[in-house]
Amino acid sequence: MTDFHAALRQRSPSAERNREPILAVLREVLPATGRVLEIASGTGQHAVCFARALPGLDWQPSDLDADARASIAAWVAHEGLANVRAPLALDVHQADWGVDKHDKPDTHDKPDTHDKLDKLDKLDKLDKLDKLDAVVCINMIHISPWSATQALFAGASRRLADGGVLYLYGPYKRGGAHISPSNDAFDQQLRSRDPAWGVRDMEAVVALGASVGLVCDEPIAMPANNFSLVFRKRQDVARV
Template sequence: MENINQDNRLNFPATTRNRESIAAVLSNYISPNSLVLEIASGSGEHGVFFQKIFPSIIWQTSDPEFVHRKSINSWIKHEELFSKMPEPLDLDVEIRPWPITEQIKSLIKGIVCINMIHISPWTCTKALFEESKNYLDQNNFLILYGPFIRNKIQTSKSNLYFDQSLKLENPLWGLRHLEDVNNIAIRNGFKHEKTIEMPANNLSIVYRLN
């Protein structure tokens, strides 16, 4: 029988390295008294960090993996955020409609997706844009963070090696071409507003609905 007091927190080292730089980007877009939906929240370390950095909002985590949702709940408990931060949603981008209540939908002002699209099939990127447009308006944002390949800009050796290792692990994974992602965004009524250079050869990409 599982010990209900067991600490199920997972630690993803990349989170500690990138959370402050991502928070700096988010600070330019987050509005008070709103809700931000995070897709594929993983361990939950980003979620609790952003909830503490931005106390005036609600940070709504989500993840399709049960072990990740257990970790998220453990992090929320560890950081004593249960009074503010809701439990993670069991959300798989490809299973639609997403399990978003009308109350959550009315509060959403932004959607954030960190390090997902290169470790999931391309169909997940398509689903992300196709469904996100149902919960946002022109004043809201969709922000992607992670490594990308860009036309006319040389890809770093570390990202090329990373891309190769991902494809060896799963042929459906791999770094996405930013131009391909932008085309999917445009097809779903989004405009590519900004590309922000981030540490360690990553990018933050900001989209808004037209």
């Protein structure tokens, strides 16, 4: 049978390279069961890789970009995964994170594809009152303004259950300095595209987390001069 999803499925070489190292960390820091919200899911390759490897988790992908959401849904339908929800059009700057704004991708009037993607609607909303066990955000904070990082931490603090995890992956400066010439060059490239973008200082990110009750574990060095940062929500954080 013709694979109607193939045209919708995007591929990211970086996602293909880093998914296994990231998965190794997620296996250690995420609970065996629970609800996970992924922010800025991109192509969806991470979502299907992690959900397949961690079947006890209810995985909620999201992305602001409509083409990315179509790719995510196509990957999920292609893999036949039952523990991944339909992608949300989520903006971290929104106070409620737009958790009830489910967006079904364009299927170009292909009935077979439409039927398969419809099956994703079984879990198409994240109840605003429900708490999350984890929030995962990969390679976002350096390609967005600092306000997005602030909103990410504020939202995670609101939505995570006590002891819940916020996982971040990407490049960072340490002590205000780049850890490699390649990261320095990457930072300059990002800032040339948008002055509000750029590789963030790890200490500033950790301090931001602490200000909203998200305490960082020891940073984990990853391949290609990246880091995993694992934040945990303190139980004494005031409800907002």
